Amino acid sequence: MTAVAHPPLADALAKSDLLHDHAAIDAAIAGMADAVRADYDPDDVPLYVTVMHGGMPFASALAMELGKRGLDLEFDYLHATRYRGQTSGSGLAWLHRPATPMRDRRVLLADDILDEGHTMLAVKQWCEDQGARDVRIAVLAVKKHDRCVDGIHADYVGLEVADRYVFGYGMDYHEQGRNLPGIYALRD
Ligand SMILES: O=P(O)(O)OC[C@H]1O[C@H](OP(=O)(O)OP(=O)(O)O)[C@H](O)[C@@H]1O
Numbered sequence: 535m536t537a538v539a540h541p542p543l544a545d546a547l548a549k550s551d552l553l554h555d556h557a558a559i560d561a562a563i564a565g566m567a568d569a570v571r572a573d574y575d576p577d578d579v580p581l582y583v584t585v586m587h588g589g590m591p592f593a594s595a596l597a598m599e600l601g602k603r604g605l606d607l608e609f610d611y612l613h614a615t616r617y618r619g620q621t622s623g624s625g626l627a628w629l630h631r632p633a634t635p636m637r638d639r640r641v642l643l644a645d646d647i648l649d650e651g652h653t654m655l656a657v658k659q660w661c662e663d664q665g666a667r668d669v670r671i672a673v674l675a676v677k678k679h680d681r682c683v684d685g686i687h688a689d690y691v692g693l694e695v696a697d698r699y700v701f702g703y704g705m706d707y708h709e710q711g712r713n714l715p716g717i718y719a720l721r722d
Pocket residue numbers: 585586587588589614615616617618619623645646647648649650651652653654706
């Protein structure tokens with residue numbers, strides 16, 4: 535089998551701009567935690583669903599900030615992907631669905647980025663179809679453009695990013711760079 539050659543991460547970094555550093559991301563997540571905490575009753579523990587893989591660093595950080603503020607969370611995760619390591623999206627593939635029953639639960643979805651919205655539209659619809667009584671969306675970043683599908687928006691947003699391919703803090707450049715502590719954008 536021939537291995538697929540990926541462009542090296544160092545080359546991507548050399549032709550990218552840092553949009554948000556780690557301190558800015560931490561501050562944004564703390565602000566989001568304040569907003570989420572104000573909307574949730576600790577006696578009605580939400581089901582906190584991380585959208586893998588990209589959502590993992592953000593979901594972890596937000597969960598800890600919510601813990602500091604006295605909001606317990608029940609964890610589950612899903613994996614739905616439509617980019618598959620590429621820089622443009624195609625059809626959504628579900629690789630894992632949450633196992634926890636959602637009927638009558640409040641569900642909080644945590645992901646790295648809302649771009650064209652296809653992923654979250656399908657994921658939110660699926661949670662509602664499972665009987666969740668309330669489904670909200672927290673994303674670290676929203677991309678600024680007018681191509682987002684109708685009917686979807688993020689309830690909690692940390693940062694805006696330009697209409698360029700972005701990576702770092704969960705987001706990949708050909709499956710690399712997810713653990714960069716900042717968010718970078720490729721120059722056109
Ligand atoms: O708003 P959209 O245009 O639908 O794109 C956003 C989705 O794309 C990315 O996932 P990806 O498909 O790259 O999977 P990954 O998280 O495993 O990298 C990202 O993590 C979001 O889930």
